[in-house]
Amino acid sequence: MSIKTPISTIFKTVITIVSKYKIDVLSIILSAIGFGGIVFGFSYAGDEGCSSPIVLASLGIGVLALVIYILRQLTIEDPVIHLKVFKHPMFILAVVITLFGNIIGFSAHILLPLFMQGGLGLSASAAGLLLLPGGMINEIMSMVRRIFDKYGPGVLVIGGFVISTIACIFFANVSLMTDAYLTIFFFMLLMVSLSMVLVPSQTNGLNQLEPDLYPDGTAVINSMIQTSGVIGTALAISILNISQHAFLSDISDSYNAVNKAEALITGVQNAFTFSSIISIIDLVCSLFIKRAKAGIE
Structure with a gap:
């Protein structure tokens, strides 16, 4: 008479649930424009001064993109952050x-x-x-x-x-x-x-x-x-x-x-x-x- 031992008593199996998240491409683009605009604006300000049109435009675009990015993170189901x-x-x-x-x-x-x-x-x-x-x-x-x-x-x-x-x-x-x-x-x-x-x-x-x-x-x-x-x-x-x-x-x-x-x-x-x-x-x-x-x- 054979004894069948359940495999669960021999091996302890750890089951990992794989979660799939959707990458929100628009959020990534907005964050890149936002931080990129701010970084570029401040970097350029060192040479051209804070009143330079390029500096002001870069900072304005960067801030606007970050505002839209933040609003999007608050509304989408799977935010990037x-x-x-x-x-x-x-x-x-x-x-x-x-x-x-x-x-x-x-x-x-x-x-x-x-x-x-x-x-x-x-x-x-x-x-x-x-x-x-x-x-x-x-x-x-x-x-x-x-x-x-x-x-x-x-x-x-x-x-x-x-x-x-x-x-x-x-x-x-x-x-x-x-x-x-x-x-x-x-x-x-x-x-x-x-x-x-x-x-x-x-x-x-x-x-x-x-x-x-x-x-x-x-x-x-x-x-x-x-x-x-x-x-x-x-x-x-x-x-x-x-x-x-x-x-x-x-x-x-x-x-x-x-x-x-x-x-x-x-x-x-x-x-x-x-x-x-x-x-x-x-x-x-x-x-x-x-x-x-x-x-x-």
Whole structure:
């Protein structure tokens, strides 16, 4: 007499349900036009100025495309990105902090080499080597995760924006007599502050989302990182160029090397004054941050 053993008792079968999603081609096209228009507009603004017709047209088309894109995501059955992520206040705060924080960081990375070369008279290689410690500081700041787990995001984010505001105010007051090593020190402080701010705020924002919204939240934050990089660089160069032209137009000898250096420093000061304002705004926003739990508002 044979005994038939059910196969289910021998093998444990894991059944995965395959879900088929329709790709909304129009949404992808709208997002490409929207982000592409904004990125192109801000990039072009660095050379032509914010009042250029091409810049204004690009930004207008980009914003209009994004508005249509958002409205479409709210109405179609299978949106490319679920905008329900913006129902969570800590996630919204993370997006704002990511946007403004990266604007400050990218502005510093483009302005300080120009200042050290054109203002302090250093060579390109010397300026790069002197700024290298600030770029490496992110590796040292791996301990941020432990502080986040123990104390939550508030201590890190608020403290980070206090430090970034101090650093930006310092850079807004640089001159021909500013010590290069002092510049390095405050650049390192700025990099430390951004390490304290960006990852903890993003992690905290994503923690508030339901698990099925993690991919959407990550996509939104990654988009903000890319967009803020372009915006920060373009704004820094635009303010720098406008300030330089205004300074040189007020003096008779615009070809003098000292005058050119002073014009550059004036542009750097004005650009970092703008960064200081952004840092203060972020500092105020960070006062409302609190440890998030998944799906809890």
